[in-house]
Amino acid sequence: MEQPAVCVIVPVYNAAATLPRCVESVLTQTVQGGLRLILVDDNSPDNSGAICDEYARRDARVTVLHRRESGVSSARNAGLDAAFGRYVVFLDSDDALRPQALQTALLAQEADPDALIVWNYTTDEKDTAAVTAACHTAQQPALARLYLDCLIAMPWNKLYRWDWARQLRFDEAYTLGEDLQFVLDYLALLGQKCPDFHYTVLESPLTFYDCSRTGTLSTRYHADYCEIWPKHFARLNDACGKAGCPDSDLLPLHRAELRVYAEGVADILRRDPLQAGGLRRDKARRALCHPWLTALLDRMRRERCYSPYYLPCRWHSLRLLWMLSESQRTGSAWFGKLDWAGYYLLLGRMRRDAL
Numbered sequence: 200m201e202q203p204a205v206c207v208i209v210p211v212y213n214a215a216a217t218l219p220r221c222v223e224s225v226l227t228q229t230v231q232g233g234l235r236l237i238l239v240d241d242n243s244p245d246n247s248g249a250i251c252d253e254y255a256r257r258d259a260r261v262t263v264l265h266r267r268e269s270g271v272s273s274a275r276n277a278g279l280d281a282a283f284g285r286y287v288v289f290l291d292s293d294d295a296l297r298p299q300a301l302q303t304a305l306l307a308q309e310a311d312p313d314a315l316i317v318w319n320y321t322t323d324e325k326d327t328a329a330v331t332a333a334c335h336t337a338q339q340p341a342l343a344r345l346y347l348d349c350l351i352a353m354p355w356n357k358l359y360r361w362d363w364a365r366q367l368r369f370d371e372a373y374t375l376g377e378d379l380q381f382v383l384d385y386l387a388l389l390g391q392k393c394p395d396f397h398y399t400v401l402e403s404p405l406t407f408y409d410c411s412r413t414g415t416l417s418t419r420y421h422a423d424y425c426e427i428w429p430k431h432f433a434r435l436n437d438a439c440g441k442a443g444c445p446d447s448d449l450l451p452l453h454r455a456e457l458r459v460y461a462e463g464v465a466d467i468l469r470r471d472p473l474q475a476g477g478l479r480r481d482k483a484r485r486a487l488c489h490p491w492l493t494a495l496l497d498r499m500r501r502e503r504c505y506s507p508y509y510l511p512c513r514w515h516s517l518r519l520l521w522m523l524s525e526s527q528r529t530g531s532a533w534f535g536k537l538d539w540a541g542y543y544l545l546l547g548r549m550r551r552d553a554l
């Protein structure tokens with residue numbers, strides 16, 4: 200079989216409502232060199248598997264893999280094993296590609312062979328913004344900034360070389376943040392293969408991201424959240440250090456990491472299902488004693504990097520952390536008041552910069 204220009208991998212689970220939109224968005228792409236679509240049905244309890252089979256019957260470009268339910272990482276790995284082509288693109292079954300997305304990414308790659316092609320996304324299904332070739336170049340030290348701009352953590356807004364991506368795996372041991380690990384693995388491999396690589400960021404949104412999905416922190420509780428994210432952030436910080444990211448990006452990155460972790464601690468207090476009352480508080484206090492968090496707070500102190508969550512975490516104050524988290528979550532004016540109170544308590548020894 201002739202090698203296509205791009206192979207799109209879609210893990211499918213319980214996605215009957217959105218799968219046709221996703222598949223049609225791929226099959227209607229105009230791609231010079233051809234495309235393949237791999238649908239990995241993870242033993243869906245609805246009729247997603249039948250929908251996949253029907254598309255394969257109607258279109259020879261579609262391959263369907265039916266497998267026992269093993270999770271999204273395992274499904275993506277199965278897709279990688281079956282993929283072939285010059286490039287690989289990941290897509291989730293509740294998302295969609297915008298018209299001409301793949302050809303735009305491919306043309307950008309052809310114009311800049313040493314670049315990792317990254318693109319923006321939209322959360323508006325009816326977004327009418329034109330898909331254009333407008334782009335800008337970012338060097339390797341921009342890694343932290345790209346993460347802060349929500350362009351690094353996900354796997355589905357990038358064009359991967361198939362022969363390199365197939366050497367990697369999504370870590371099936373993780374149920375949270377495994378996407379970031381895969382991207383960092385690919386960046387490390389890219390650095391070995393092409394030490395002077397850079398990023399080409401397409402400014403048009405090429406992917407529709409359905410943010411109504413479940414599974415985020417606000418909708419799904421992860422009991423090991425405060426064990427998982429320190430590992431991911433330690434890896435991210437190491438990559439940013441090797442890339443030579445400037446302090447102007449590292450400071451807001453550390454603030455973002457502290458906020459993510461603090462929200463996880465507050466979520467223990469809010470809804471840990473296996474704990475109650477004092478047991479929840481004990482688990483949250485243990486999370487505030489995590490060595491990674493202590494090291495992050497020490498680094499922020501040396502950097503004079505202020506965050507509203509700095510003092511609550513440094514003091515191990517569950518009450519104050521809870522008040523901050525709840526006021527920020529609900530949009531209460533108390534968040535701003537508590538934020539400035541913490542800043543003044545530090546007597547100007549730390550910098551707010553652009554919080």
